[in-house]
Amino acid sequence: MSEHLLSTRGFTRDSAVALLDVAEDMADTQRRQVKKLPTLRGTTIVNLFFEDSTRTRISFEAAAKRLSADVITFSAKGSSVSKGESLQDTAQTLQAMGADGIVIRHSSSGAAHTLATSGWTRAGVVNAGDGTHEHPTQALLDAFTIRKRRHGDDSRGRDLDGVRVVIVGDILHSRVARSNLWLLTAMGASVHLVAPPTLLPSNTEGWPVTTGIDLDEAIDGGPDVVMMLRVQRERMTEAFFPTAKEYASLYGLSVARADRLPESSLVMHPGPMNRGLEIAGAVADSPRSTVLEQVQNGIGVRMAVLYDVLAGERAA
């Protein structure tokens, strides 16, 4: 059990497998006649979103509601945050309102950690994406999806030993890549990062990964999983790469590239996708693509996380 979920760095193989096993049980409950569980009845969860993210917010909201928590959504736009209220004042206000859990998305790296350790609130904090730092529930649902595709109903108790994962795209700014590399390697997978030189962090020392700049080489290595990252168009102006067309031709997962992958290789994308840029539409819609499963699995995984952080005893 955890006090908060801020990062995937703290996971061991066993703790990750145990949490994904709970997520399996949570996913199973969503096939029952009555999908709502009484588990978090009387618990108030605040979705504190300083950055727009309809998908992640809705997924957390659905997860919390299926566990019978009361959910309050707090978007920065139109709130007192846009009037200049600090994170501290917002957190203290939520504490005074009796929030038991806070799901936070923020553009600053470390915002979730600050909220959890500041003493402004006693709520359990779940990081739903902080700057370019981490997005732990995305990594958990990715690991869950890989495991499910490989083992189906026999997924419980399994790690990712020997699974070879290639993550492609804007590694420099990607919290999805960071959370995934810690979690997947903790579970026994190997991770290879591929990016244009300008979008690869200058120092990846201490990361348990290999890196490269050649997507074709990585594809010909026959990886089990190719995870494509979203090109954040807002960063296109900063000249990290010359043109969208050039990016697509060098780092996009085209039909031709996907066809060179082993038949069993999976293609993943955290969404939302830029079809035709980092991934061809036909690849995104192909049987090897897990894009929609990732969205679906997100609810069970987030139910497991909320259960883990909020159901048991909390330190005073």
Place this chain on the structure above:
Amino acid sequence: MTLRSLLDADDVRRAITRMAHELVEHDPDAERLVLLGIPTRGAVLAQRLAAQMTRIAGRDIPAGVLDVTLYRDDLAGQPTRATRRTDIPVDLDGATVVLVDDVLYSGRTVRAALDALTAFGRPAVVRLAVLVDRGHRELPIRPDAVGRNLPSAKSERVRVTLVEVDGADAVTIEGPFTEKEEHA
């Protein structure tokens, strides 16, 4: 702290056989009878009971698993409990369901099980079978089939072990006893 053996392997086997007979006699006409065990040891007991009941009744009586963790009312104030896989082998609408657990104590686990059942449909009848009833109920719940009634003190711990999980069939009680209780 002392440990007393209350039931040995033969006692456990006989208790299960008797419960199987009772349960079949209880619902002789139930067309759709299903046993649902509460993990971990209740699920093992449900398997054993179902096998014997299938033999006694001469028709297939299935067993499944019902995890009640997410329906408990005592999750707060304890470390987070791991959930277990639920496996409901038949449609429960209109079925006769026998809930099976190893030890009946406060009744809170059974209450959670009754709540969990409603997520799967509306059984015609729900019964309760336990290997050991140790008393100290906190809710108005009573078993329909009991392997052995073992009045116990709240300060004691009743432990059921089963071959499939623990390597041996036995029921033991441990806890601090006065000399008088020990020789009673």
